Amino acid sequence: MTIDEGQHPVPAAAAIVSNVPDSFPWGVLTRRHPELIATVRRLVPYPPAIQESLDQLLVTIDGTIPPLPADAHDRAAWQEWAAPYLGRGWLDVPFLWSESYFYRLLLEATGYFSSGPWAGIDPFAPQKTAELDTPDLARDLGDLDRLVTAPEQAGLSAALTASLWGNRADLGFRMSDPSAQGKDQVDDLVADDSAELWRLLGAGTQGQVHLVADNAGRELTADLVLIDRLLATGRAATVTLHLKPHPYYVSDATTTDLLQVLRRLEAAGDTAGDIADRLGAAIGDGRLQVRAHAFWCSPLSFHELPADLATQLAEATVVIIKGDLNYRRLVGDAHWDPTTSFQDLTSYFPAPLAALRTLKSDVAVGVDPDRLTQLEANTPGWRTDGTHAVIHVRS
């Protein structure tokens, strides 16, 4: 992958593919995807025709990359994105692309885009819903009173931290490494530019904040608390929340998931209920806008933002970008030297940005050389086991 942004040329790096046995992306394609199909069939009672399509998908992911059916509504777009890859082995094409296409084929197999009775049925809904019923989430909600009554900056910082680590709640990640949730998070962030974020969003800024969401459930709950704090403190006058237009990467948040989290907050009452009321009012009067651009479910990196979306984002005081996949799409899913400058790699992005990511895949950039030496020596799994995190800001 070569990303040359004119004013800020950056080194080239090879795109990550999945054909190295026992590598992280190899495990995702060869183990996680079949497991995911099994989980979907266990949790949703699909009829014989859909079961057969899921059987077929299992066969397909062991073979070569097929086109979408001729009548798929987005066939033309995928024909273009898939042109270099159709007929090749799944492991031999860019990991970013193959994962995304797998999720598209899974929705196809389950009839999500059909005109039949399974149209619009989220195959991941049981997993997302279950997460709203966990003791972890109940504990999060119980802590909200302290967060809301804390001094302004302390409350904002706590909400930012919750939103960052809420990204560990990603359900796809749990499937890869079920023990990961039990591992301790390393509070000493690999990079922490949060002071720069709070400079961009200083007291009384009344900024226009965009938040590109990642997972539903516990992570989206934390994101909504952060949004409430930004609006309530006047750091943001408006927030635009970017969700996925349809299910993706197991637990990515859609508008349906947003409404479910708001109902969960409402049901919890007390401070959580007050937050749900304020957010509902903000949606009602336009201070909190919800958008779901098709680009967010495409296999493309953010270097290929479509013009209409780039124009929307360009108006932002800061764009908060959540999660591992968005980070891969932001910097380029490539074998960067981890000390490569995050600022240089993201200089193309149309607005100031803050990336909140727990590390769950091989990509690493913006790491201080001394910290890198220490990480490689002491914690070999730091890039993928979800225990480490970064807050990277480019103003």
Ligand SMILES: O=P(O)(O)OC[C@H]1O[C@](O)(CO)[C@@H](O)[C@@H]1O
């Ligand atoms: O929900 P997140 O933080 O984007 O994580 C999804 C990530 O999980 C993975 O599927 C692997 O853990 C990555 O491929 C992907 O980047």
